Amino acid sequence: MHPLCHDEESHALMQFKQSLAINDSASSDPSAYPKVASWTVDGDCCSWDGVECHRDSGHVIGLDLSSSCLFGSIDSNSSLFHLVHLRRLNLAGNDFNNSEIPSEIRNLSRLFDLNLSHSFFSGQIPEAILELSKLVSIDLRLNSLKLQKPGLQHLVEALINLEVLHLSDVNISAKNHLELLELEQNKLEGHIPKWFMNMSTMTLELISLAGNFLTGFEQSFEVLPWNKLSSLNLNSNKLHGSLPTPPPTFFDYKVSTTNSPEKSQKGNIPRSLANCAKLEILNLEQNKIIDVFPSWLGILPDLRVLILRSNGLHGVIGKPRNNVEFPRVQIVDLSNNSFKGNLPLEYFRNWTAMKNVH
Structure with a gap:
């Protein structure tokens, strides 16, 4: 027998x-129903629909009112924020009348699962959310929310236990001046x-999304939109489709996939790479690139890898057309391809920079 709910x-x-x-129109899910309709003043709240209590202490630790036909505003005085033992909160699929998420959400410091998706929240995501350090999963998608302060990187860095982050349709582009964005292995x-793609287009210089499960870009484009971008690392993802074309400012370009070969990146090596005069590192390993040896990359004066x-x-x-192709190259890995014949000895004579590898 579990303990009774706390008064x-x-x-x-x-x-x-x-x-x-x-309000029936507040939830679009065909299976929606008003869970709170069965709640009664004289009942044990631990037995109420959508309420989960700790089996020993009796404290309310879970509240799932997803698709419950709820309509109205949630403000800073809401009694919701008195439920300080909550670990899971799911209010998805309701209509909270364009409420802002109150800063009082910081009171729910034990939360590790927060789902406010598709619930007509609006405005700025409060900085107070950074205080919910136990959060493992956040779902804020399909609202009219903005993530400006804190920015995306600050959010990910502060919430060190975060494993799942859903931000579809959240505006994080406005007033964003990131220069470096690293979201590896998240x-x-x-x-x-x-x-x-619209985020910090004038300021971003380095992006690393390596070690995730990304499949490609939702929006197709000819050239990556970040004017100052010099380093892009998409290694160890599940990418497929065409390789993105970098701007001329690039010096470090890494794209590889953990996919099976039939689902990997396809196509040729982008010829626009020849315009990246500052390119030092080019890593396109383990893709489904169908092409011949890119001797045209030999004009790049600083290519080392x-x-x-x-x-x-x-x-x-x-054979190289002249003795200055790949003048600074130090590391070349062409293994596991389908080349024919031998690598001309002239390349070994020309690649004098290999003698200077430290």
Whole structure:
């Protein structure tokens, strides 16, 4: 037999119920129904629909009112924020009338799962959310929210336990002046969304999304939109489709996939790379690139690392046209391709920079 619900928590839940209206049009899910309709003042709140209590202490630790036909505003005085033992809060699929997320959400410091998706919240995501350090999963998608202060990187860095972050349709582009964005090994999955492509287009210099489960870009484009970008690392994702074309400012370009070969990046090596006069590192390993040896990259004056292993490169590697091709190259990996014949000895004579590898 579980302990009875605490009076103050039962009262807080009833107040929260009474602060909102039940409206069938507030939830679009065909299976939606008003869970709070069965709540009664004289009942044990631990047995109420959508309420989960700790089996020993009786404190309310879970509240799932997703698709419950709730309509109305949530403000800073909401009794919801009196439920300080909550670990899971799901209010998805309701209509909170364009409420802003109150800063009082910081009171729910034990939360590790927060879902406010598709619930007509609006405005700025409060900085107070950074104080919810136990959060493992956040879902804020399909609202009219903005993430400006804190910015995306600050959010990810502050919430060190975060594993799942859903921000589809959240505006993070306005007033954003990031120069460096590193989101490596954060279990990000799916397409890189459109809003990401509009973020800090005039200031971003380095992006690393390596070690995730990204499949490509949601929006197609000819050239990456960041004017000052010099380094892009998309290694160890599940990318497929065409390779993105970098701007001429690039010096470090890494794109590889953990996909099976039939789902990897496809196509040729972008010829626009020849315009990247500052390019020092080019790593396109383990993609499905079908091309011949890119001797045209030999004009790049600063290229030091060329890794093209595990692709579909084929044909004969011809002799260099002159003795200044690849003047600074130090590391070349062409293994696991389908080349024919031998690598001309002239390359070894020309690649004198290899003697200076430290």
